[in-house]
Amino acid sequence: MLYIILAILGGFLTILSMVVNANLAKKVGVFQGTFINYVVGSFIIFLIVLFIQDYSYINNLANIPFYAYLGGTIGVLVVAASNVIIPKIPTIYSTLLIFIGQIFMGIVIDYFRISHVSKGKVIGGVLIILGMLYNTNLDKKRLIDENIISEE
Template structure:
C-alpha cells in the first residue's frame, strides 16, 4: 500500500514540478529554468546524501554501466521540453499525453525485456488516446459555440 501512495504522490509532485518549472521558464527562459531546476535538485540531493552518508557506497559507482548515468541528461531534456509545452497546452492534456508516452514506452520496454506485451496495457493506452481526442473535440466545439 505504501508503494501505491508513494507512486500517487510522485505523480502529483511531477505535475506540480512541471507547472512550477514552466512558470519559471516563462520568466527567465527555457534552459535557464531547467538550469535552476537542476541546481535546486543538486542542492537537495547533496543535503540528503550528506545526511545518509553511512548508507552510501561510492565505490559501487565504478560497476555501474555508462548508460545508467544518462538519466540526468534525459531529465534535462524532459524539464526543458516541459517548460516549452506546459504554457502552450492545458496542463491536463500535457499530463495525459505524457501518460500515454509512459504507457507505450512501458509496453515497449516490457516487450524488449520480457518478450511479451500486455494486451490490457495497449487497449488501455488506446482508450486514453481516444478519450483525449474526444475531449479535445468537445473543447474545440465549446470554444466555437462560445464565440
C-alpha cells in the same frame, strides 16, 4: 499500500513540478529555468546525502553500466520539454500526453526486457488516446459555440 501512496504522491509532485518549472522558464528562459531546476535539485539532494551519511555507493560507481547514468540527461530533456509544453497546452492534456508516452514506452521496455507485450496495456493506451481526442473535440466545439475561438 505505502508504495501506492508514494506513487500517487510522485504523480502529484511531477505535475506540480512541471507547472512550477514552466512558470520559472517563462520568466528566465527554457534552458535557464532547467538549469536553475537542476542546480537547486542537486543542492537539495547533496544535503540529503550528507544527512544520511551513507557513502557506500562510491565503491560501486565503476561497476555501474554507462547507460545507467543517462537518467540525468533524460531528466534534463524532460524538464526542458515540459517547460516548453506546459505554457502552450492545458496541463490536463500535457499530463495525459505524458501518461500516454509513459504507457507506450513501458510497453516497449517490457517487450525488450521480457519479450511480452500486454494486449490490455495497448488497448488501454489506445482508449486513453481516443478519450483525449473526443474530449479535445468537445472542448473545441464548446469554445466555437461560445465564440471564444473561430472555426479553422
